[in-house]
Amino acid sequence: MRMRPTLSWTPSEDPPPATTDPGPVADALGTGGVLVLTGAGISTESGIPAYRGEGGSLTRHTPMTYQDFTASAQARRRYWARSHLGWRTFGRARPNAGHRAVEAFGRHGLLTGVITQNVDGLHQAAGSDGVVELHGNLARVVCLDCGDTGSRDGLARRLEEANRGFEPVAAAMNPDGDADLTDRQVGDFRVVPCARCGGILKPDVVFFGESVPARRVERCRELVGEATALLVLGSSLTVMSGLRFVREAARAGKPVLIVNQEPTRGDRYAVTRIALPLGAALTAVAERLDIPVDGRPTA
Template structure:
């Protein structure tokens, strides 16, 4: 039987005594140094790249209602509204660059300390920073899929088709949301032309999981297998409000696997956390990577 890190899991109300969270990452580094750590990241890790989160102090859910799956498939007007706004917002996300937090995760993985990275983000910034084999729980805005024939294609191709079909569309993006959506007046939305699938003429949707849509079962099961094989789970920049990510924290804690959380603000997973840090992600993860690798004689994790 594989050994686990020495920090004990002790869920319950007493964990909330950590509020508003510690600022010392050394206890997290002690666990990560043992290797086989799975990262579960959320929108908070991308805020320093200029992409806002949903639920932070300035989270977009305070002023923005994301498109739901039911609305998208059930209404031509809703699809027009989504694509008009996303057409502008995607360009901003496509230009976003990885930040120190993404780079620290990639470095820890390259050094062998991480056994997997699961992200709830759809921006592709973990991969852009060099992370490998990232499980994109909610998909990626870089791809689109036809709901009728299942054909997938690159978002860049669709973007050019939308540009060609909307040469007189001159709206500009203002506030960008984590799902690539922006705010546009309804009279501007009504001037936008949506293009169909080039294969069957069907409805094209971004290859992401909308609110109200289920994560594919095979993807969920792959995440569970990764969590089951982990020595610890490290949550980065997620409030864990939605079940799609929270279930993995609850599953790990039930199995006695330490759960470590680095996030600005409280999270739904705090009662399950072994240790929680309340710091900006770029700063915290840069320090964490330094702490993990400092003084390592072998240059890699120990697997007891």
């Protein structure tokens, strides 16, 4: 592997012009110690849509909020009907070249960690270790009453039993794992309770309007402190849960590099933004570093 000089960066009020040269990312990774922060854009090549940008789900879909979910039985019925249908597709998604490249960088000792804003578990499926799931994981469910946790596949089997013949055709799929259904399609969908206490089940993810657990945030801050640079992959950085780590890295004088095809809220803190599809960009970076991307089988 060819080693490259460390990048330096001075804060600026003006964002850098977008480029299609992945060289700066290779430079940063070549010296090691890079922390990766990923968003929905890294999973679009696996068939999971993004929230924002052209064609993003927020142009037609309002995600469930924590307040609505906990306050309304009808909201929970609507959520679980849509999510149950969406899980059939979401749960079959597989890692793409971007996830495999991140795994390869970690396996070669170039990363201090991976933080993901995604709830799809695809980094782990690609083989990455120690991933911090900032917003949780749709593959788990938690009881809001007793705190018991379980697998989404187990819940899916219970929902299938309770809703035989539930086969609506969804208009679209969303990045939070649910499908677009009308109230008529939802109908009298039956929501099942916690098998342990009869309480309310919720996916083990952070809904809109819900706070990321404090210990999780602190762990991310520790990773920012340990890193030499922050590499943001496929995130618009619109929400503060991810942007705050970009700001912290910038305040510490650490270079922030962004790979995203469209402008992001964090561009003004970055040394560069590479406007390329993630799979192609990260594969090109791996080639520059003489790192094989498909060195480990994926789930």
